[in-house]
Amino acid sequence: MISHLSNLSKLSFTDDELEKFSNDMSSLIKIVDTIKEVDIEYNPIADNKNIYFNDLREDIAKESMATENILKNAINSDNCFVVPKVVE
């Protein structure tokens, strides 16, 4: 299971780490497993009033951050992010 999850999570582990993280995950899953004993059903409609995402702004184009600023924290060239070749 842990190797499947590490693929999903884009994380790598050495063999020693894998054992440690498997143990940690077993402890964590033991905690969250208590939730399985509750007889409960989720009502997605009810969340409309519980959590509001009702304040979406008008879709009006406005000035955004300068490309130069966006690239400041990345390896960049010619106003682009630089990555290894992805298309042969």
Next chain:
Amino acid sequence: MNVTNLKIREIRDLLDKKSFSSVELTQAYLDRIKKIDGELQSYITITEDLALNSAKNAQNKIDNGNSSPLCGIPISIKDNICTDGIKTTCGSKSLENFVPPYNATIIDKLNSQGMVMLGKANLDEFAIGSTTQNIFAKTKNPYDFSKVPGGSSGGCAASVSASLCAGSIGSDTGGSLRQPASLCGVTGLRPTYGSVSRYGLVAFASSLDQIGTIAKDAHDCAFLLNSIVGHDDNDATSSKAKTIDFASKIGKSIKGMKIAVPKEFYDENNGINPEVKDTVLNAAEKYKEMGAELIECSLPSLKYAVSTYLILSSAEAASNLSRIDGIKYGHRSTKGETFGDIVRNSRTEGFGDEVKRRILLGNFVLSSEQYNDYYERALALRQRFIADYAEIFEKCDVILTPTTLSTATGISENIMTPSNIYLDNICTVTVDIASLPAISTPCGYDSNGMPIGMSIIGKKFDEATIIQLADAFEKSFDAISPKLI
């Protein structure tokens, strides 16, 4: 007069009366930081030049009669809140050299008032955790340097407690303002979800994260909160509700107010330390003497609080942290030939163990085979918590609980074991799950002199009432400051 011991309102008054200048005040804090913070490590970055410059500008404003509430007041800012041109590391190797090209909305708001930022306060990596120990800095508890300050806003709480700033702005996802405030003997306020814009707060769990304040007392917390609340077009979940003066109820009588005491929070089977329990119940009695009415009540679903929180927050963390790929910003691995390898190696090298555990757990509960058993069930439980709290609030004005099960533990004791890292959050997480406001204030000290905190939980957007009650208690409480130089 030791200016660093003053409360924000006192500083405001004395700055306006020209008893001292903002530059003198800022220098006094910086001198104290130099003396104490080498060991305390409440700051991860100290912005000395910027602070002195801001103080000069603030003093000009004051001298020209253009002062505002926070003009010239030195504060610390948690290092997961983006500051334009100033490193924002989130305590993570993955963002070790990240310099945001923009300000969080609250930073713009504070800057427009002439706030003086002394530095960025330490935290658990990505605000995930409750000990404020990371690879860059290991924050100590000002009351006992061998103990943790709590977390994840442990740098904020320790810097306020040690008088290394007048107040602090942090964030709270599962108790990250209240728990460290409690362990460091100061006051921490988590406002209602949606009160303060989250734009520029590095996301941990977006449906739970909320920016709030830590200060020497509830009135100061209200003072700080007044300056950062309000709707923001850049945060679709920020509320459009009209904001009020959060200090408006301070000083009013609490006679006849109804305070609910949910029995599960005080149940020793849930792990509460008897000293903590007795101290918080004594505080409840004090409210009774002030004329409030105590009401017994029950929150039976509390036993599922930690599971619900871990599932929801880890699922959201796994999704939010997927943006940390080493390509657009952050640590980029030099190992790997392909795009996929670079992303994977960057993440593996950049994240600490606790963050990795939560990402794994998050992807576990969201995976197609497990989704219904865990994530959907946690969403259902969130609805139950919201309904249960609504029912309790039909009969009372506020709810009183302990903030933590015990006082601060030793730094060396905090190796990861499920019991001490996760289950301890039981007193705080339901507030975040139900999007409620809560304030933690000191209500006593244990036999070793370590602070004990109590939490007052309010109805949505009723911060003014919990601030009123915390203030009423604080006025009759003899707080003991940590013994530092």
